[in-house]
Amino acid sequence: MSASGKVELGALWSIVKTLADGKYHSGEDLGVQLGVSRAAVWKYLQRLEGLGIVMSSIKGRGYAIPGGLDLLDQHKIEALLECSIPLTVDVLPIVDSTNSFLMKQEGPSKRACFAEFQTAGRGRRGRNWISPMASNLYCSLGWSFEGGAAAVEGLSLALGVGIIRMLKKRSIFGVELKWPNDVLYQQKKLAGILIEMTGDPAGYCQVIIGVGLNISMHTGQAKNIDQPWVALASIMEEQGVPYISRNEWAAGLLTEMIAILSSYQDSGFAPYQDEWISLAAHRGLNVELLNGQTSIAGVMQGVTETGALQLLTDEGERRFYGGEVSLRGPQ
Numbered sequence: 001m002s003a004s005g006k007v008e009l010g011a012l013w014s015i016v017k018t019l020a021d022g023k024y025h026s027g028e029d030l031g032v033q034l035g036v037s038r039a040a041v042w043k044y045l046q047r048l049e050g051l052g053i054v055m056s057s058i059k060g061r062g063y064a065i066p067g068g069l070d071l072l073d074q075h076k077i078e079a080l081l082e083c084s085i086p087l088t089v090d091v092l093p094i095v096d097s098t099n100s101f102l103m104k105q106e107g108p109s110k111r112a113c114f115a116e117f118q119t120a121g122r123g124r125r126g127r128n129w130i131s132p133m134a135s136n137l138y139c140s141l142g143w144s145f146e147g148g149a150a151a152v153e154g155l156s157l158a159l160g161v162g163i164i165r166m167l168k169k170r171s172i173f174g175v176e177l178k179w180p181n182d183v184l185y186q187q188k189k190l191a192g193i194l195i196e197m198t199g200d201p202a203g204y205c206q207v208i209i210g211v212g213l214n215i216s217m218h219t220g221q222a223k224n225i226d227q228p229w230v231a232l233a234s235i236m237e238e239q240g241v242p243y244i245s246r247n248e249w250a251a252g253l254l255t256e257m258i259a260i261l262s263s264y265q266d267s268g269f270a271p272y273q274d275e276w277i278s279l280a281a282h283r284g285l286n287v288e289l290l291n292g293q294t295s296i297a298g299v300m301q302g303v304t305e306t307g308a309l310q311l312l313t314d315e316g317e318r319r320f321y322g323g324e325v326s327l328r329g330p331q
């Protein structure tokens, strides 16, 4: 990023932090704080609106973000984290993708990163992950493994189980898994997991686990999402669960992921197999597995002890290691 781009980002972020309190701040005060004119402040506020932040302005009082923002805070996340390993946690205001950020880092292999906004969030199968500002969680965790791809077989499924464990501990129920690792509530997507690997595919490798978890998002921010989605805020309202801050969610998510990763090298997916099957959204249902140009119909049976999908097809039971599952016809 250019030096002027960095300055602009810094100014933008400084305004976000000031307006996060939900109170009105005059254009003049904001200008003094940033050392810029009121016209420049107005331009920054326009940019924030463009990023999906809802703004209110009242003549004579200034600008506010109604309801304020619940911003992430590295120290709060670290204080709430329940794990015994040393872990570096970065909280970035804006990044292209938290997965890409971690991939570029040198230093400790165990490292976590959150961002308030991703300009190029990535989903599975080349999709975008729409990442509006200061609303959801965009998290990546780096971990190293011996044994390459074989050692991490089923890991994304196990982490899906971890997300649901975290939700149940906070009294949120009815969340299910779609193979391999979509987290769904009433067939709408609540979270997704993207695992990327660098290093030796058969030996020592570094795995970057990216999780996008919808916490609270208004329809304007989600207008470019091309599939049914849901956010925790509405599930919590429906289930009468009191407010939980984004920092608590962030720490809870990391805690659960680290618990799974800490023993995965030795135990693999087998200890999570039964729990995954019990949480499967499509078990016993007619589904279609799409993989590139191929489509296979079958009844979803479960998953193997390495996380492969078991489908009962016209040719009998078959196992699959890649693809996208969707519901097929009337059940």
Ligand code: BTN
Pocket: 096, 097, 098, 099, 100, 118, 120, 121, 122, 123, 124, 125, 127, 129, 137, 138, 139, 140, 182, 191, 192, 193, 194, 209, 210, 211, 212, 213
């Ligand atoms: C999916 O398609 O279901 C996976 C979505 C993964 C999104 C997360 S958000 C944090 C991390 N950074 C990215 O660019 N992607 C992952």
